[in-house]
Amino acid sequence: MSDADLFRAVGNERRLQILQWLRDPVAHFPPQRDGDLVEDGVCGQFIADKLGVNASTLSEHMRVLQASGLVTAKRIRQWTFYRRDDEKLATIPSIVGTI
Secondary structure: HHHHHHHHHHHHHHHHHHHHHHHHHHHOOOOOOOOOOOOOEEHHHHHHHHHOOHHHHHHHHHHHHHHOOOOOEEEEEEEEEEOOHHHHOOHHHHEEEEE
16 A cells, blocks of 8 residues: 555545544444444445445445455454454655655
8 A cells, every 4th residue: 555545545535434434433323233433443334325336436446445444344144344444544644744
């Protein structure tokens, strides 16, 4: 993962919105049948619905976020659940400071 990947990930309003929602998933998403919102992450279908996009569009956004290390994915049955990586997000100010 390069710094360019990181900036590409946060350089999109929809991806920033996803990261904001994942900061407090309980406040932004309904309870899930499979997986805990906090421990396992949010089901990709819930994120797609809230964002108003189809599954393939969401998949591309999440691919970019994963490539940058800002989110992690976990499979539970046929679903993919996403969580923020707050430790990685905390490195952004130090990266910006080196430019």
